[in-house]
Amino acid sequence: MSSNRFFGRPKMPQRPPEERIRDFYEVPLGLPEWAAVEEAKRCLQCKNPQCVKGCPVEIDIPGFIRYLAEGQFGQAIAKIKEKNSLPAICGRVCPQEDQCEMQCVLGKKGQPIAIGYLERFLADYEREKGIQEPPLSKPRHRKVAVIGSGPAGLTCAGDLAKMGYQVTIFEALHAPGGVLIYGIPEFRLPKAIVAQEVRYVQSLGVNLELSRVIGKTYTLKDLHDAGYEAFFIGTGAGLPHFLEIPGENLNGICSANEFLTRSNLMKGYLFPQFDTPIKIGRRVAVIGGGNVAMDAARTALRLGAEEVCLVYRRTKKEMPARIEEVERAGEEGVNCIILTNPVRFVGNDNGWVTGIECIQMELGEPDESGRRKPVPVPGSEFIIPIDTVVVAIGQGPNPLFLESVPGLVLNRKGYIVADPETGATNLRGVFAGGDIVTGAATVISAMGAGKKAARAIERFLEMPQSFPQWG
16 A cells, blocks of 8 residues: 555645735636546545545545546536535535544545545536536425525525425525625635536526515415425524624724625625725724634735734634635735734724724633633733724624514524424424524535435425424
C-alpha cells in the first residue's frame, strides 16, 4: 500500500486574491478530472463506512466514490442523488470537515478523502453534460404543503415527491432557495447553481409558488381546506440579532441579513443598474466570527471598501466559521481584530456612525457552547474609526408566520418545538425542521431534518393510527 493513500489529498485550485476581490465570480475552481479520479482511488472502501454515519442526508459515500474511481461519472452522481437532490450546493457549502470527512478512517493517519470536492466535481460534471430528468414516481394523490424553499424545504419536498406525493412549496420571496439565494454570496454559491438545483427538485414533480407569505397570503387552515393533509415548516431563522448597545440606531449600521440580501437577491452590487443601493464607506467593520460574518466582510471588499475588519470577542481559534472561509478572508485582506467587544457606537451630528468604542477581552472559563467565555479587561476601552458597520451575530425566528399558527408550541427563544427524529410538532400533521427548530445551523443539517420529516410524513399519511402524537 503506497503512502500516497494516506497523504495524497489534492488541494482545491482557486483564483488568486488580487484577482477575485473586485468581482463576484466563484473563488474555488473545482478539481480537474484526473485529480478527482486519483483522489477517489485513495478511498479504502470500508465495510463499515464511518463517513456515512457522519452524513446528515445518508449518502452512500463509498458507493459514489467507487463509481468515480472507475470513471463511471454518471453512475456516481446518480448514487449521490438517491439521497441528496442538492449535490452542487452541498459540494460548495457543506462543512464536510466536521462531518463525513471527520469520520474518514484515513484521517486518523493522514488526510481524509476530500468527499466534498468529489461531490462538487460530479455535480459540475453533470451540469456540463446536461442534467437528466428523473422518472416521476407513481402518484399517491395526496397533497403536502412545504412552507419555505430553503435547504430543509427543498429536501423534504424532493423526498416526498420521490414517494409520489403531490407537493407544493410556498415561498415568501420572489425567488426560490431561501438562505441559499439571499444569504450566501455569489462568489461562494453562484445563483445559477441554486437555480439549477431548484429546477431539479421541480423536475421530481414538486410545484413551487413564489411570493406566498403563509400567515398573510394563506394560513395553514386555508391550505388544509384546499386539501393539504400534512405540512412541513422550513422557514429558517431570518430575524437578525443586534448588540443592543448605545448608538445602534445610527445611520450606516445594518444587519448582515439586510446587507447580504441587498447584495444577493436585490442585486445591490449592480447599482445603479438595479435600484438597490448599498452604502459602503471607505472603512467597514463586521461584528462577528461566523460564516455569515466572513461572507459580509468579503462582500464589503467586493463592493469597494478600502479597509474591512472583523471585530470578534474571542480568538481565531474559537471562530465558528469554516477554516477555509477564515483563510480566504485573510488572503483577501480582511483584518481580524480579536478579543474585542463593542460597547457603543459613535456618531456625528448628521446621525451617521463614525466609530465603534470597544473594550479588550480575555478568555475565561468555558461557557455552555464549550468555548472559553470572553471577559472584559477593565480600563481597556478604545475606538475604531469606521464608516459602515455590519452586525453578524446571529439570527432568530421571524414571528410573522409563527403567530399565524394558533396552538403551535414554541420554546423560550421563539423556535418551534419539534421531535428531533421526525420533525413532528404538537399539532398533528404539522412538521418542522431546520433553523426554525434548531436555530442557525448548517445547510446540510437543515437538509437532514427535511429528510427525516419526509419519512415521518409518509408514515403519518399512510399509517396515521401508528403515528404517535408528539409534544
